Amino acid sequence: MPSFRIAPAVADAFPGTLIALVTATGLRGHEPWPHTVTALGELEQQLADGTWRPADENDPRIEAWHSAYRSFGTNPRRVRPSVDALGRRLAKKGTLPRINPAVDSYNAVSVRHGLPAGAFDLEQVSGDVTIRPADGTETFTPLGEPGTTEQPAPGEIVYADTAGVLTRHWNHRDAHRTRVTEDSTHVAFLLETVQAGRDGDLLKVAADELLGLLAPHAARTTVTYLDPATPEATT
Numbered sequence: 574m575p576s577f578r579i580a581p582a583v584a585d586a587f588p589g590t591l592i593a594l595v596t597a598t599g600l601r602g603h604e605p606w607p608h609t610v611t612a613l614g615e616l617e618q619q620l621a622d623g624t625w626r627p628a629d630e631n632d633p634r635i636e637a638w639h640s641a642y643r644s645f646g647t648n649p650r651r652v653r654p655s656v657d658a659l660g661r662r663l664a665k666k667g668t669l670p671r672i673n674p675a676v677d678s679y680n681a682v683s684v685r686h687g688l689p690a691g692a693f694d695l696e697q698v699s700g701d702v703t704i705r706p707a708d709g710t711e712t713f714t715p716l717g718e719p720g721t722t723e724q725p726a727p728g729e730i731v732y733a734d735t736a737g738v739l740t741r742h743w744n745h746r747d748a749h750r751t752r753v754t755e756d757s758t759h760v761a762f763l764l765e766t767v768q769a770g771r772d773g774d775l776l777k778v779a780a781d782e783l784l785g786l787l788a789p790h791a792a793r794t795t796v797t798y799l800d801p802a803t804p805e806a807t808t
Contacts, residue, residue, distance in 0.1 A: 575698050575734070576807045577761070577799060580705035583730060584801035587641060591769035592704075592799040593780035595762040596695075596808045597675075599792025602755035606674035609786050612681040613669055620667060627660030628687030635660075635687065637768045638744075645706070645730050647742045655744045656689045673755045678786040679762050686779040688772070689744040689765045693732075694757040695808060697750050700735035702761075704743070707731045713738035714749045761808050762787070769800060 577594055584590065619625035628635050630650075635657050642649040649657070659680060663669050669680055675692065683690035693702070709727035714737070723741070725731055730743040739748045744765060753760055764779050766772040780796050788794045797806040 574808045575695060575761075576701040576805055578701065578703050578805040579799050579801065580703050581804075582706050583704050584804055586644065587767045588801055589767050589769045590800060591766050591773050591776055593764040593776055593783075593796055594799060594806055594808070595764070595780055595783050595787070595794065595796045597760050597762070597787045597791040597794050598758070600675060600758050600760055600787070601790045602673055602675055602757060604790060606678065606786070606790055608789065609674050609678045609681065612685075612786065613671070613677060616663070616681060616685060617668055620663065627663050627684050628656070629660060629664070630657060632687060633768070634766070634772060637766070638689065641730075641767050642742060645728050645743075646726060647729065647745075652742050652745050654689050654742075655691065655746070656683050656687060658745075659684050660687070673753070674790065675753050675755075675757065675760060675762075675787070679764075679783060682764070682779050682783045682786070685782075686764075686775055688776060688779055690763065690779075690783075691740060691744055691747055692753045692760050692762045693739060693747070693751040694753050695759040695761055696757070697752075698734050698739070698761075702732055702734050702739065704730065704732055707733075707738065711738045713741055715741075716747045716749050716752050719749050759808075
């Protein structure tokens with residue numbers, strides 16, 4: 574099974590990094606996930622009622638990611654962190670997209686807690702996964718665009734395996750190759766903060782919430798945490 578690791582360059586540049594690695598084995602994506610349906614509906618109803626709004630770029634959780642993006646050369650208002658883009662979409666349209674139960678689950682948790690989230694189909698991952706600066710030679714095929722090839726800029730933070738880049742701009746967009754579908758049975762979900770001192774407890778609450786949505790539809794679920802002191806874990 575692949576390992577996930579934080580490269581020393583990322584640990585040094587972002588010492589407040591904390592990543593929850595939630596792994597689901599034997600996932601059953603074709604059956605109904607009523608708790609996920611309820612979680613999405615509750616968020617949308619709270620927004621409509623005016624009792625809750627998603628975090629925006631003035632929120633410290635989003636501001637931290639904007640600062641991180643700028644530090645590695647990405648304009649976060651042109652290329653937004655995933656949670657920022659998802660929250661803006663929800664605030665504008667009043668609804669979240671329905672993709673499939675696994676993706677809908679991490680989207681709900683992400684936007685509720687103002688934390689970036691993503692996932693990889695581990696059957697499509699090649700070798701280990703490292704969060705590291707790009708060197709400028711890697712290739713990336715964006716989710717939903719299998720005929721497109723991009724090249725991350727040197728220094729851009731990416732998730733990468735031995736075959737290429739799995740996410741650009743740390744958590745802006747996932748790759749097409751490792752996308753999660755209803756057929757995915759072994760999946761690694763990630764929740765992230767670069768301000769563990771402030772948001773570490775929130776991240777753990779979010780990870781527990783995601784586990785609660787996944788566990789009824791998986792043979793096994795686990796959660797481990799990566800940070801500069803413990804930079805590696807195996808799925």
